[in-house]
Amino acid sequence: MTVRDETVIIVSAKWLPTRGFLVYGETEYGEAVDAEDLALQLFQWDPDSYYGTLCEFTEWKGLRGIYLSPLAAIRFFARSGTANARAQLDYRPDYATLQRVAAQLLEALREGWFAPDYQTWLRGEFRWRLRMPNELDEPSRIALDYLDTWVHQAIVEHIETNSDLQDAFHQLLQEYPNLEPAAGIAAQESLATIASDSLASELHLADLYVDESDWLTAIGWMQDQTPFRVGLQLVEPAQDEAEIWILQVVVQDKAQVDHVVPVADDGVSSLPPAWLPFRDKIDAQMNRIRRLVSYFGAADDAQTLRVELDGNLAFTFLSETSQVLSAAGVPLFVPAWWAKVQRAAPRLKASVRSTVGSPQQSLFGLNQTIAFDWRYALGEIDVSDAEFAELLAQKQRLVRFRGHWIQIDPDFYRRAQRLKEHVARRNGLSLRDVIEMHLMSESPASGDSSTADDDRDEAVLKGFEVELNQHLYEMMRTLEQQVEIPVYDVPKTFRGALRPYQKQGFSWLLWLRKYGFGACLADDMGLGKTVQYIAYLLAIREAAADAREQSASAQTLMPHGASLLICPTSVLGNWQKELERFGPDDLRIYIHYGPSRLHGEAFESKVKTSDIVITTYTLANLDEQDLTQVEWNSICLDEAQNIKNAHTKQSQAIRRLRASHRIAMTGTPMENRLTELWSIFDFINPGYLGSLRKFSERFVQPIERTRDAELIRRVQRMVRPFLLRRVKTDPRIELDLPDKVEAKVYVPLTAEQAALYESVLQDMLEKLDTLMPMERRGVILATLTRLKQICDHPSLVLKDGGEGRAFMARSAKVERLVEMVSELRAEGDQCLVFTQFVEAGTLLQRALEEVLEEPVLFLHGGVQKAKRDEMISAFQSGDDGVGRPGVFVLSLKAGGVGLNLTAANHVFHFDRWWNPAIENQATDRAFRIGQTKRVQVHKFVALGTLEERIDEMIERKLALSEDVVGLGEQWITELSSTELRDLFALRREWVTD
Numbered sequence: 001m002t003v004r005d006e007t008v009i010i011v012s013a014k015w016l017p018t019r020g021f022l023v024y025g026e027t028e029y030g031e032a033v034d035a036e037d038l039a040l041q042l043f044q045w046d047p048d049s050y051y052g053t054l055c056e057f058t059e060w061k062g063l064r065g066i067y068l069s070p071l072a073a074i075r076f077f078a079r080s081g082t083a084n085a086r087a088q089l090d091y092r093p094d095y096a097t098l099q100r101v102a103a104q105l106l107e108a109l110r111e112g113w114f115a116p117d118y119q120t121w122l123r124g125e126f127r128w129r130l131r132m133p134n135e136l137d138e139p140s141r142i143a144l145d146y147l148d149t150w151v152h153q154a155i156v157e158h159i160e161t162n163s164d165l166q167d168a169f170h171q172l173l174q175e176y177p178n179l180e181p182a183a184g185i186a187a188q189e190s191l192a193t194i195a196s197d198s199l200a201s202e203l204h205l206a207d208l209y210v211d212e213s214d215w216l217t218a219i220g221w222m223q224d225q226t227p228f229r230v231g232l233q234l235v236e237p238a239q240d241e242a243e244i245w246i247l248q249v250v251v252q253d254k255a256q257v258d259h260v261v262p263v264a265d266d267g268v269s270s271l272p273p274a275w276l277p278f279r280d281k282i283d284a285q286m287n288r289i290r291r292l293v294s295y296f297g298a299a300d301d302a303q304t305l306r307v308e309l310d311g312n313l314a315f316t317f318l319s320e321t322s323q324v325l326s327a328a329g330v331p332l333f334v335p336a337w338w339a340k341v342q343r344a345a346p347r348l349k350a351s352v353r354s355t356v357g358s359p360q361q362s363l364f365g366l367n368q369t370i371a372f373d374w375r376y377a378l379g380e381i382d383v384s385d386a387e388f389a390e391l392l393a394q395k396q397r398l399v400r401f402r403g404h405w406i407q408i409d410p411d412f413y414r415r416a417q418r419l420k421e422h423v424a425r426r427n428g429l430s431l432r433d434v435i436e437m438h439l440m441s442e443s444p445a446s447g448d449s450s451t452a453d454d455d456r457d458e459a460v461l462k463g464f465e466v467e468l469n470q471h472l473y474e475m476m477r478t479l480e481q482q483v484e485i486p487v488y489d490v491p492k493t494f495r496g497a498l499r500p501y502q503k504q505g506f507s508w509l510l511w512l513r514k515y516g517f518g519a520c521l522a523d524d525m526g527l528g529k530t531v532q533y534i535a536y537l538l539a540i541r542e543a544a545a546d547a548r549e550q551s552a553s554a555q556t557l558m559p560h561g562a563s564l565l566i567c568p569t570s571v572l573g574n575w576q577k578e579l580e581r582f583g584p585d586d587l588r589i590y591i592h593y594g595p596s597r598l599h600g601e602a603f604e605s606k607v608k609t610s611d612i613v614i615t616t617y618t619l620a621n622l623d624e625q626d627l628t629q630v631e632w633n634s635i636c637l638d639e640a641q642n643i644k645n646a647h648t649k650q651s652q653a654i655r656r657l658r659a660s661h662r663i664a665m666t667g668t669p670m671e672n673r674l675t676e677l678w679s680i681f682d683f684i685n686p687g688y689l690g691s692l693r694k695f696s697e698r699f700v701q702p703i704e705r706t707r708d709a710e711l712i713r714r715v716q717r718m719v720r721p722f723l724l725r726r727v728k729t730d731p732r733i734e735l736d737l738p739d740k741v742e743a744k745v746y747v748p749l750t751a752e753q754a755a756l757y758e759s760v761l762q763d764m765l766e767k768l769d770t771l772m773p774m775e776r777r778g779v780i781l782a783t784l785t786r787l788k789q790i791c792d793h794p795s796l797v798l799k800d801g802g803e804g805r806a807f808m809a810r811s812a813k814v815e816r817l818v819e820m821v822s823e824l825r826a827e828g829d830q831c832l833v834f835t836q837f838v839e840a841g842t843l844l845q846r847a848l849e850e851v852l853e854e855p856v857l858f859l860h861g862g863v864q865k866a867k868r869d870e871m872i873s874a875f876q877s878g879d880d881g882v883g884r885p886g887v888f889v890l891s892l893k894a895g896g897v898g899l900n901l902t903a904a905n906h907v908f909h910f911d912r913w914w915n916p917a918i919e920n921q922a923t924d925r926a927f928r929i930g931q932t933k934r935v936q937v938h939k940f941v942a943l944g945t946l947e948e949r950i951d952e953m954i955e956r957k958l959a960l961s962e963d964v965v966g967l968g969e970q971w972i973t974e975l976s977s978t979e980l981r982d983l984f985a986l987r988r989e990w991v992t993d
Helices: 034-041 070-079 093-109 118-122 147-160 163-174 183-194 211-220 275-290 311-328 338-343 384-392 412-426 431-439 470-481 499-517 529-550 569-582 600-608 616-624 649-656 672-682 692-706 708-723 753-766 773-792 805-809 812-826 837-854 863-877 916-923 946-962 970-974 977-984
Strands: 008-016 020-029 056-060 063-070 088-092 112-114 128-130 228-235 245-253 260-262 306-309 348-351 370-377 379-383 398-401 406-409 449-451 464-467 519-521 563-567 589-592 612-616 637-638 662-665 740-747 831-836 857-859 889-890 905-911 935-942
Touching: 008 034, 008 056, 008 093, 020 070, 020 740, 034 056, 034 812, 034 970, 056 563, 063 070, 070 093, 070 147, 088 228, 088 837, 088 970, 093 147, 112 708, 118 211, 128 147, 147 163, 163 470, 183 740, 228 275, 245 275, 275 311, 275 857, 306 311, 311 338, 311 398, 311 637, 370 384, 370 773, 379 384, 384 946, 499 529, 519 529, 519 672, 519 708, 529 563, 529 569, 529 662, 529 946, 563 569, 563 616, 569 589, 612 616, 616 649, 649 672, 662 672, 672 692, 672 708, 692 708, 740 812, 740 857, 753 977, 773 812, 773 946, 773 977, 805 812, 805 837, 805 857, 812 831, 812 905, 812 935, 831 916, 837 857, 857 863, 905 916, 916 935, 935 946, 946 977
Parallel strands: 008 088, 348 464, 519 662, 563 612, 563 637, 589 612, 637 662, 740 935, 831 889, 831 905, 857 889, 905 935
Antiparallel strands: 008 020, 020 063, 056 063, 112 128, 228 245, 245 260, 245 306, 348 370, 370 379, 398 406, 449 464
């Protein structure tokens, strides 16, 4: 109803549980008054609501009215009745109560008469309550059972709308976190956790504070006017006295904190006169301490608290009781040395003897047994086994020894004895054990000791330290920091120059060889791992020759003999040419490849007259019997990711080869899973990361499940000393390479492709639920391949061949590639085109040759080595007698590694691979040393298809790879049919007519 001047309005208010108030009006005849009109009547005086026009409205149980928050209700009720309304206002009887209460609440808020509620805090809750001055009455509670909630919410709102109060409260929370909600229960649980037999049998949270005022003072809400604090002091025995400790109550001057007064027997005479008016505070605190500490009797007439303790009780007080007292806010005064003794847990030390690692006793490999001496470290004191046994016989947890207090732990001694026996059964510690304990310590190399906090062999290394001698400390510091590696002279027979970072890498390989450590040279693609290895190879060749001439007994770079290089078939010729280019004319190279390769005695004889033997990964498995006959000077794996699967026969055969030194070279030490890193490291340093099963349990499974940052850090610390990786973008490399620009080329599917795509997908989904798990996986992977091929061109699945423009038009991707290649060829640029399917490469070669009217090269796994080398040479230098080819199509696996194709300044990825590392390897055939132009990378993506989802997954996966953890392709086979449909489904909005 609309309000007129003669209208009588009866105003009512209802409490909305936990929200505030609903104010509504009725006429004397019971008709509801329009809420907006009522607001104009009641808030004529209120500028904050723009005189009623900005009021909020709500409805509750059929009543529509004005909504007032708890704080707004206080302001409204405290002023209601003063409105100059047109209509006559009448109020319900309970309005008088609301007005009286609101007036008092408004004054309380203005004056700050409120505080946290102690009783609700004890129950693990947090509420505000009024704290009125003593001379004022509390607000009336007549018929207001919601008053406590109203008060609490109004105070919360008051603080939130007052910036000064809000800042002060937040500051208070930071300084006194126990003020937070549920802190009461947390404190009670903490109290129960640290309580022991030395405490009263039944403690309550309230025992932590004398009363509410004490709690408000403790949390910083109230200022304490008392000039002192009451605490407990533990006094240690004098040097020449019996081992009797004194625990006594003391009073500390707040103004002069060094002034600490023991409470005398009468409890009064020892106090300064100015403190006597606060004697009741001392009594209250003493009663509280008596409840907390069971050492003191509960006699009512006790005027002081003082008791004598033996060493064991003193230890219990320091290690257990003090925690409860600190939680209760009782000041404690204990001997200054206790904090250090408490932190210094007893340790068993294995002190490496001073000659280990010295020039007179060089180390050769991680399995070298280390000589050391056992010692016990008790705080700052080192004791022998016999001395420790004598200390144990005293049966005291705190003992004064050599002028220092130390704690004695019988359990530690028993564990130490078992650990020593266990190490003895293992014939001591290996250098691998020492390095792991050092690297797994919390702090970097520090010159004294390091602690193992996890281990692969029944915790044999856990619980004691290895103290490094000077030689091993310097070795470890160099291993960790790498920049302090001594720089070796480039071999005289090396025909070329090394950049500074390459010289560092070559020296790093030689330095690790000196100590018998394997190395993983993991420089980014194109940074010259090849020349670094060639320089290393020539250095050990020259050192062996010098040693023979001088008949030297010490050969710091190990014995002479042939080295073995294992590489992909595609780069055999490249290695041969690079060795001939940078090595001397008398460098003896044997290529162990092809049907005419040697076996048996003929192979052994050839190796004896060779400096370097080069073979392939496939032959390393097939000819394992020949290769294992030789103790190689060194073994190097180029593109070492080829042994990433530790379970393949090829990988196992290579890891069984014998060598004085092992090197792995790869730009991607880990492509998909952490186990790949293990496989490479188990080759270069066998056993260093433990067994594959233990490594998986310890690191792989938890990291791939949770990406635990601490575990990732541990793996990084373990592998970093033996892995050297530099990237092109590092300004310290100073490559002066041109920019690399990457761009996506998005293309739609044709109608033919879309129909075929959906047909293949539907066929898979219909079969899945009827297949056994292994069959199901096979069907999914086969479908994945077919869908990728359809995205390239439908003929790859239909096998219907064809040529000409009409044939190209069946795929927008082929059309777009031909257009882009035509444009860059018109400008004289060269390009690489990568595809993962040989059939797609053949199709592209034919289509490009037809449009460009020039030869297009195509390299795939079926191309023979001689033809492969001819194609690479023609593309790079144009010496094929016909002219320099401008387009090189390559299958991703055959052409993605080991090739130098810097003549190209455009790279096309015609279809996408699951692994970004493999794509980057392919791109780096052009973006590497020798490139003088900006490299443009074009990655094709078929819109609305699985390829688009692959692209999104690749972007996410890049971040995982940098954390040394990744995902493989097999997980797709474990998806449900619904998840597969979502992953593979075609979005038809991207299909062309």
